[in-house]
Amino acid sequence: MAPRGRGGKFSKPSRGGGKKFSRDLQPVDKDGNSVGLWRDPEDEIKSSSDESSSEESSEEESSDDADAGTSQAAAASEATREARKAAAKAKKLAALAKRKQQAAQPGDLPPSDSDESEDEGLGLPANPNHTAKSRSQLVKKDDDEEEPKKVAQQARERYMKLHAEGKTDEARADLARLAIIREQREAERARKQAEKEEKEEQAREKAALTKEREDKLRAAALGKPAPKKGKKN
Structure with missing residues (x-):
């Protein structure tokens, strides 16, 4: 049970207390800055x-400056780019x-369209190693490699014809070997034919023996003597 204070159950609870007043009487705006007590709200809206x-004006000025810088960089x-193109074209020409x-050297082949376009694209002169002598050596090497193949093909064709x-x-x-196989097959066929004839x-x-035995049994059943076989002369 909770203890009772002075006065017992007849005591009343105290209400209220000391009065407190704020010392900050200076008004402030929405940003927390102090303003005059008699300031007009229209001044705040105007500011x-x-x-x-x-x-906004500062942002527009900065955007104008950025656009001007971009256009100058693009122009440069x-x-x-135009200078590089002109230099490359002059180099090609x-x-x-x-x-x-x-x-032109004797034996040199005329340049093809692909060679000209390639040389023009790279801006390089013709390869000095591509001479008539090197080309003839290359053709001779190809002929030397093809000759053995041609000879081997011809020899194979002759062999197949003789075969x-x-x-x-x-x-x-x-x-x-085919003759031996044929003889073996003929001998096997003759053996089978002989076996067949022997079985028949x-x-x-x-x-014949079965028929003769049946005739004897039939004659004995009828009480007649069995016919005798005639003697062979």
Whole structure:
């Protein structure tokens, strides 16, 4: 049970207390800056609009400066690109003129369109290593490589022709082997035919003996003497 204070249950709770007053009587605006007590609200609105207009003008000036810098950089880049193109074109024309002035060597092939376009694109003169002698050596090397292949192909064609006619050792061995196989097949066929004929003869003899035995049994059942076989002269 909670203890009772002075006065017991008849005591009343105290209300209120000491009065407290604020010492900050200076008014402030929404940003926390102190303003005059008798300041007109229209002045505040006007100052805010002035600040926003000054900020917008500063932003426009900065954007104008940036646009001007970008346009100047683009113009400078375009001028540099045009200068590079002009220099490359002049270099190509000089290389082409120098190539035309060179005297053609005996045996040199005329330049093809692809060679001219390649040389013009790279701006380089003709390769001095591509002479008539080097080209002839290259052609001779190709002929030397093709000659053995041609000879081998011709030899193979001759061999296949002789083999088809049975005039090669391999063809003769094949024919001898085929003859042996043919003889073996003929012998096997003759053996099977002889076995077949022998079986048929045995079957005929067995049928004759069976018929004779049946005739004897039938005669004995009827009480007649069995017919005797005639003597052979």
